[in-house]
Amino acid sequence: MEFFEYADILTTQEEIRNKVAIDTLPFFCEEIDEVDAAEELGRVIYFRHWGRFHLRQEDIMGGVRFSVPDCPNALAWTVTTGYPPYPEKIVLHGTINRLAHDAEFIEATQALLATLKAGLEANFTSASSQGQAEPRPFQMPDLRNNL
Template identity: 40%
Template sequence: MEFFATAQCRFTPDHIQDQVTGPRLTEFCASIDRVLEWSDAQDAGEVYCLWGQFRVRRERIRDGVRFTLPGCPNALAWTITATPEGTLIHCTINRCEHEPDFIESIEEFIADWVQG
């Protein structure tokens, strides 16, 4: 499943890559409660979020950044990228359908990124 939203703020890809870092995740997304640890060398760490505690990896991609939760049973991943229309938040899971409550939680997660 895929989820999209566009924040009306326009940032350059360099700005997103420089500012949206692992240690700062709680500043950008209210659904991420705490960054428990982060390794700048590995660009990975551990967070506590609305779904519980997960390892998270960050990578620079064209026009932004991608975060993945490698241990997540739904293989949740999201990207933050610069577009002409604003800043695009794109989230995916490896299921074609899911429980309505979980879908709502992903929509809340995306909305929190738009606010952040």
């Protein structure tokens, strides 16, 4: 299953990488209660709905990806900019490895992304958001017609 939210923030992938990290997630997202020390699977994180899990972070094109390696649903989400469907916004994209799930889990996953969106819009201050956006050299050109 896939979940999307779009935060109305003009920024760069570098700024996302500098500001959105495991340690700052509780500041941006009220669904994440606390972050603790690292263990073998990753940083320990406490989700409001699900409890204690591990969380990993990696840089990707456009921003960052978070994954929960001990989640039975393989929950992961990305925080990116510069790519479709809205290159001028922050795109939040969540996935799980199921075609369907119970309503409670779906609502909790939607709440995770919705509160992250709200927290980013309320707390993500950006020089780019004041009309000083940098060029987006990391946008991938469509090379299909050049073959």
